[in-house]
Amino acid sequence: MNEPLNISDTTINLSTRTPILEIKNLKKSFGNKAVLNGFNLKLFEGENLVIMGKSGAGKSVMVKCLVGLMLPDSGSITVMGQDINALNRMDLDKLRTEIGFLFQGSALYDSMTVRENLEFPLRRHKHKFGNITDTEPLVLEALKSVGLENTIDLMPSELSGGMQRRVALARALILKPKIILYDEPTSGLDPITSKEIIELMRRVQQQYKTSSLIITHDVDCARVVSERMILLVDGVNYAEGTFEALKASTDKNVKAFFK
Amino acid sequence: MQKPNKIKAFFLEIGELTYFTKRFFKELFNKPFEFNELLKQCYNIGNRSLLLVGVTGFIIGLVITLQTRPTLEEFGAESWMPSMVSISIIREIGPVIIALTFAGRIASGIGAELGSMRVTEQIDAMEVSGTNPFKFLVVTRVLASTLMLPILVILGDTIALYGSYIIENLKGDVSFLLYFNKVFDALAFGDLIPATIKTFFFGFAIGLVGCFKGYYCEKGTVGVGLAANSAVVFSSMLLFIIDFVAVFITDIFFEI
Ligand SMILES: Nc1ncnc2c1ncn2[C@@H]1O[C@H](COP(=O)(O)OP(=O)(O)OP(=O)(O)O)[C@@H](O)[C@H]1O
Ligand SMILES: [Mg+2]
Numbered sequence: 001m002n003e004p005l006n007i008s009d010t011t012i013n014l015s016t017r018t019p020i021l022e023i024k025n026l027k028k029s030f031g032n033k034a035v036l037n038g039f040n041l042k043l044f045e046g047e048n049l050v051i052m053g054k055s056g057a058g059k060s061v062m063v064k065c066l067v068g069l070m071l072p073d074s075g076s077i078t079v080m081g082q083d084i085n086a087l088n089r090m091d092l093d094k095l096r097t098e099i100g101f102l103f104q105g106s107a108l109y110d111s112m113t114v115r116e117n118l119e120f121p122l123r124r125h126k127h128k129f130g131n132i133t134d135t136e137p138l139v140l141e142a143l144k145s146v147g148l149e150n151t152i153d154l155m156p157s158e159l160s161g162g163m164q165r166r167v168a169l170a171r172a173l174i175l176k177p178k179i180i181l182y183d184e185p186t187s188g189l190d191p192i193t194s195k196e197i198i199e200l201m202r203r204v205q206q207q208y209k210t211s212s213l214i215i216t217h218d219v220d221c222a223r224v225v226s227e228r229m230i231l232l233v234d235g236v237n238y239a240e241g242t243f244e245a246l247k248a249s250t251d252k253n254v255k256a257f258f259k
Numbered sequence: 260m261q262k263p264n265k266i267k268a269f270f271l272e273i274g275e276l277t278y279f280t281k282r283f284f285k286e287l288f289n290k291p292f293e294f295n296e297l298l299k300q301c302y303n304i305g306n307r308s309l310l311l312v313g314v315t316g317f318i319i320g321l322v323i324t325l326q327t328r329p330t331l332e333e334f335g336a337e338s339w340m341p342s343m344v345s346i347s348i349i350r351e352i353g354p355v356i357i358a359l360t361f362a363g364r365i366a367s368g369i370g371a372e373l374g375s376m377r378v379t380e381q382i383d384a385m386e387v388s389g390t391n392p393f394k395f396l397v398v399t400r401v402l403a404s405t406l407m408l409p410i411l412v413i414l415g416d417t418i419a420l421y422g423s424y425i426i427e428n429l430k431g432d433v434s435f436l437l438y439f440n441k442v443f444d445a446l447a448f449g450d451l452i453p454a455t456i457k458t459f460f461f462g463f464a465i466g467l468v469g470c471f472k473g474y475y476c477e478k479g480t481v482g483v484g485l486a487a488n489s490a491v492v493f494s495s496m497l498l499f500i501i502d503f504v505a506v507f508i509t510d511i512f513f514e515i
Contacts, residue, residue, distance in 0.1 A: 069383050093389045101387050107380040111372075125389035 017044040019078075020211050021066070021179060026075035027235075028061055035061050036072070037235030043179070043213055048205065050214045050222045050243075052257055053232030059215045060104060062232070063181050066213075067099055068092050080178070090127070097121075097128050100172030100180040100210070104187060106164040108156040108171070115139055115152045118171050125175065142170040145207060146200060162193035166200065173204060180204075182214045186221050198224050219258060231257060279471045283401060286394050293399050300403035308364050308411060315360045316415030319352060320344070320422025328430060337431055341438050342445030344423045349450050353416040355502055358461040361408055362494045366469035369400055370490030373473025374483040382474070397474060401466035408462030409455055449513040457505035461498055468494035 021043040028036040035058035043049050053059045064070040066077060068084050077084040082095055108117050118139045122132055143149045146166040156164055165185065172180060185201060186194035198221050205212060205225075216222055222229060223243050231239045231246065231254060239246060239254050247258050323344055331337055373396060376382050385392040420442060427433040472490040476482045 064383070067387050069386060089391075096387050096389065099387070101384070103380045103384055105379050107384040109381055109384070110375075110379075120385075120390075121388040127389075 017047070019043060020045045020080055021213070022076075022078045023062075023066070024076045024078075026062065026065060026077065027073045028058070028065060028070065029073060034235055036065075036075075038075070039232065039235060040237050041230060043211055045211055046209065048212045048214060048225050048227045050216060050226035050229045051232055052217055052222055052229060053215075055217065057232050058235060059232060060183055063101070063183055063213070063215060066181065067096060067101060093125065094127060097125050097175050098178045100175065100177035102165075102169055102172045102180065102182045102185055104183040106156075106161075106168040108164055108168055110156050112156075113152075114143070114148075114154055114156065114159075114167050117156065117167065118142055118174050121171065121175055128175070138174060142174040143167075145173060145204060146170045160193075162189055162196065165189065165193075165197055169197075169200065169204065173208060176208065178210060180210045180212045182212060182216075184216055184218075185214065186216065186218045191220075194218065194221065201225055217257075275475070276468070276471055279474075280467060282393065283398060283467065286391070286398050287402075289394065291394075293395050296395060297399045297402055300399045301407055304365055304400075304403050305407045305411065307368065308361055308407075309414075311360050311364055312357055312411045312415045313418055315357060316353065316418035317422040319348065319356055319415075320419035320424075321426055323347065323352065323419075324423040324426040328426070338441075340427055340431070341423075341433070341441035345420055345442040345445055346450060348419045348423070349416055349446060350454050351502075351506075353419055354412050354454050354458050354461065355498065357412045357415040358408060358458065358465070358498050359495060361404075361411065361462075362465045362498060363491055365404055366465045366472075366490040366494040367487040369404075369466065369469030370472040370476075371483055371487035373397075373400075373470060374476035374486035377474060377476040378478055378480070378483055393474075397470040400470055401463065404466030404469070405459055405462040408465065409458040412458045413455070449509075453505065453509040453513060457502065460501050460505065464497045464501055465494045468497060 019042040021041075023039060023041040026036050026039040027034070039058075039062060041049075041051075051059055051062070061070060065072045066079070066084070068087075071085065079095060080098060082091070084092070084095070087095060108114075109120065112120070119135045122129055122135050122138060139152065140149055143152060146169050148163060148166055148170065151159060151163065151167065156167070159167065169185075182201065185197050189197065201212070201214070202225060204210070212225075214221070214225055226243050229241060229243055229246055230237045233239075233253055239249065239251065241249075246254055249255065324340065327343065328337065328340065331339055331343070373382070376396070382392045382396070385395060420439075424433070424435065424438045427438055428435070469490045472486040472493070476486040
């Protein structure tokens with residue numbers, strides 16, 4: 001399709017950094033409805049990249065393709081030099097330990113306690129940790145970084161929505177991933193809790209030195225966390241640039257996001 | 260256009276279920292085996308249906324005895340009560356009714372549980388946490404329900420016979436020893452073995468349909484309700500089909 005609207009910007013120089021994650025010409029349709037129609041993206045090391053798009057634009061579909069939860073129709077996805085769709089199950093699992101995924105609705109296992117939720121990835125990724133016995137320090141460390149050590153023995157249903165989101169973030173962090181994918185980290189939360197989560201994301205970013213892909217349609221969230229943004233419209237990366245540059249754009253599709 | 264669509268959807272569903280079954284057997288023999296999770300599910304499933312099966316069995320025993328007694332009394336054939344009741348309970352009524360209550364409890368439970376896990380992306384979260392959700396959730400639940408139903412049916416049958424004994428004891432002054440002597444005289448392996456074998460198939464069908472409906476649940480809370488509901492309907496229907504086939508086969512091999 002057409003070239004993305006490149007909103008020029010001098011503050012970031014991309015050519016000196018290496019992409020840790022790259023999507024090329026990603027296409028995915030359900031039935032005869034094309035959701036992604038040639039989407040491109042590069043995430044550079046240590047960067048906070050925000051993807052914005054309307055509800056139903058295919059943002060969740062895009063991140064699910066990124067971790068191999070959905071098979072794209074065509075296009076290539078390279079994460080840390082490896083082609084996701086060419087990996088066997090074992091190598092895919094190994095690669096997934098490098099990617100933290102914060103799901104749109106937290107996705108905590110509601111039959112398990114907070115502790116068991118956090119232990120789950122530790123115990124299951126056997127090739128990374130072997131038969132780990134003492135998970136306690138790691139669980140506590142992850143919970144501490146989201147400020148919820150005291151909830152360790154509670155069930156997810158006993159936590160508020162914001163606390164659940166923080167526990168989910170702790171679960172995504174426990175493997176110390178190099179990349180974190182946030183699927184709408186603030187959706188369904190009130191503005192104050194949203195601010196807390198955003199603040200937490202920034203702290204985590206500094207503490208764990210991760211590269212983050214943040215999917216959102218929350219303008220406040222985008223303004224605070226983004227170094228660079230991509231707008232997903234009609235299944236393609238419609239426009240790219242910094243928050244300020246995009247906000248100043250006169251294109252009507254771009255403007256619609258900042259109203 | 261309504262009718263052909265429904266028929267088409269029905270056969271599509273059968274096709275998908277067949278594919279699901281094939282996948283079950285493929286994953287069943289793949290390592291690693293989720294043994295701890297299997298034990299946990301066996302405990303859950305057994306524990307959740309124990310009381311229900313006990314009460315159902317007891318009432319079956321009471322009701323059958325109370326209702327058949329007058330008829331046999333008319334012919335002066337009360338002494339046939341233990342053999343008649345035990346054969347009808349062990350061969351048919353026990354397995355089918357207990358399996359139906361089990362379907363109501365377990366198929367809907369599994370359907371709703373996996374359905375809500377699908378809708379809230381818990382299944383996706385498992386997948387990215389180095390776990391094959393099909394093995395972890397589906398294989399363990401189907402196996403657990405296959406293994407637990409026969410045990411529950413044997414238990415329920417026993418309680419039903421005990422219920423029947425209570426009535427006999429009250430109305431006909433039959434002693435415990437005499438009653439169960441007659442029961443075991445009447446029962447042959449030709450009654451017990453096929454009846455137990457078919458309960459494995461019942462359990463398998465119930466677990467499989469529950470998982471199938473839940474695993475492919477549609478988005479939204481409506482989807483979860485629908486998954487639970489259709490799991491019960493579909494598995495109950497399947498029970499009767501399996502029962503018919505089982506009786507048909509038993510008839511050929513054991514010539515009852
Ligand atoms: N498994 C699926 N089967 C069929 N259609 C799907 C499936 N998953 C997503 N879709 C469709 O793809 C489109 C994009 O969905 P997606 O969940 O990616 O939206 P989104 O951009 O994340 O929106 P939101 O902000 O509401 O989360 C939707 O129209 C949805 O109906
Ligand atoms: Mg989404």
